Amino acid sequence: MNPARRATATAVVLAAAGALLSAVAPSASAAVSCASPVYQRQFFANTTFSGTPKKTDCDSAVAEKWGTAAPATGLPKDNFGVRWTVTRDFGSGGPFALPVTAQDGIRVYLDGSRKVDLWKNVSTTQKKTVNVTIPSGRHTLRVDFVNWTGAADVSFAYTPRTTADVDKVKPLVPSGASVSYDSATGRAKVSWSKNQEMDLAGYRLYRRLQGHPFEAAPLATTTATSYTDTTLPVTGETFYYEVRAYDKARNESAGTADKPVTTADRTAPGAPAGLEVTDASERDGLRLGWSAASGAASYRVYRAASATGAYALLGSTAEPSYRDATAAVGTTYSYRVTAVDAAGNESARSAAVAGKRRDDTPPPPVTGLKATPTDYGFELTWDQNPATDLLRYSVYVGMVLSDGEESVCSASETAWLTPDVTSYRHTTVPDGDQRCFFVDAVDSSGNSRYKQTGEADVVVATELGTPEEEGTEPEPTAGGAGA
Missing domain, CATH: 2.60.40.10 (Immunoglobulins)
Structure with a gap:
């Protein structure tokens, strides 16, 4: 409330080119602009609010106790009028209480429609509260007060009714929502404009991952008009924010349009499994x-x-x-x-x-294989194999099978010999049978040329008879026949 002050006109005399110029300050009735929600207040020296106001100023509230004194210099102590006017944004509107007290008369108007009418000369203060519903948006309230005689006092307020059983009006959706992202810190700042609700309790911020709905519980609740989210995962994913206003009756507005932010990706995948x-x-x-x-x-x-x-x-x-x-x-x-x-x-x-890494290369083929028949079998000899990783020699002994056109040595492994052994004695019943032989070199990785190719250098020899039956001993047979 601003108390009324005496308005004094001051004459200023200036000398200019030998002439006298007189400048007078504006009168008390000059136009005064008051920023909403401050009232513009006008004083009249009558009870009909007619003519030019004697004084115009701004007042933050309608709450005066002038008693029997004049409300302002130059006004009478009786039969005067005071008018307060304010135009403001009521947001989504809703139920309001208009409490008044006055001695003497008071009238309250909403957009020109009278809502309170206590217009009579009284000797004691009269009181009344009127409940109204104010629509959303901008509206004008006007308070007219007159004092006919005696003491003068007046008060007026417009107060949202905030109990849940009365207020069913949702706040307006917050406007101006935006989001900025700092890739260096991984933080997102969401900002919005202040809501015009008079019964506003605060704002709720919601966040969701792309492709998912918003959680029922808000990410944050605040009375400010911005919020910095420090909990964003730095996974390179897109998240969306929306802001909702809520009032003292716990009515919640719809959400703002979703505001996306794509985070920096600093999250590594999981380690591969099953190597x-x-x-x-x-x-x-x-x-x-x-x-x-x-x-x-x-x-x-x-x-x-x-x-x-x-x-x-x-x-x-x-x-x-x-x-x-x-x-x-x-x-x-x-x-x-x-x-x-x-x-x-x-x-x-x-x-x-x-x-x-496995060794797949077999040793070189065994060379120099000779089979020498004896009275009781065969003596096999061969050259030392040059393989550095030689594990063993495998000696194969078999019989020659022939179909008249092709002969084949049908043999099986008979002996395994260490790398330092290059001979083998194969003994059989001395009945003069024919046998075929080959020797395969096997390395420490199990590589065998015979097992890889099916080929070997085969020698064939015929066993000698008993000494009484055979007078001579044949020459040894060298390898060379195919297996």
Whole structure:
């Protein structure tokens, strides 16, 4: 409330070019602009509000106790009138109470329609409260007060009725909603304009992940017109915000239009699982395979000399498999794999798996095989095989089968010999039967030329008879026939 002050006109005399100029301050009735929701107040020296107001000023509230004194300098203490006018935005409107007290008369108007009428000369203060429903938007309230005789006092207010059983009007949707995102901090700031509801209690902020509905509970509740979300996951996903206003009766507005923000992606995929060696051939290299990791755009393969050794990046692949063509044959390595997403975030490393590139190359063929018949079998000899990883010699003994056009040695493994042995004695009943022989070299990886190709250098020999039956001993037979 602003008390009335004496308005004094001051004459200013100026000398200009030998003439006297007189400037007078504006009169008390000059136009006064008051910013809503402050009232414009006008004083009249009559009870009919006629003529030019004696004084116009701004007043924050209608609440005066002038008693028997004049309300302002230049006005009478009786038979005067005071008018308050305000135009403001009532938001969504709703139920309001209009309480008044006055001695003497008071009238209240809403958009020109009279809502309170206590218009009589009284010797004591009269009181009344009128309940009205104010529509949404901007409306004008006017309060007319007159004092005919005696003491003068007046008060007026417009107050939202906020109990849930009375107020069923939802607030207006907040306007001006916007969102900004700081990729450096991963924070989103949501801002909106102040709601015009007089019974506003605050705002509720909701957030949802793209493709999902909003949660029933709000992300935050605030009385401010902005909120900084510090809980956004930095996953490269899109989230949406909406703001809703709520009043003291707990009525909640509809939400603002969804405001999207796409976060920075700093979240790595999960580590790949199921890493295993799927093949370790000499020709193709050592192959690894694993289960695809969700969100992975590619994978990185690391190799070390042992499970606890230092792992170095070996290569990358877009598929959940990798071929190590650089692994040395026969050397055991340990491997681990990571998943990398489109933003370059790398997962933790998988569990380690060990693998060794298999030796698929058989030793050279055994050369120099000779089969010498004896009285009681055969003496086999051959050249030392040059393979450095030789594990053994496999001696095959069989019989020659012939269909008249082609002969075949049908043999089976008879003996395994260590790499330092290059001879073998095969004994049979000395009945002069024919036998076929070949020797195969097998390395430490189990490679065998005969088992890979089905071919071998075969020698055929006929066993000697008993000494009484055979007077001469035949020459040894060298290898060369096909198996």
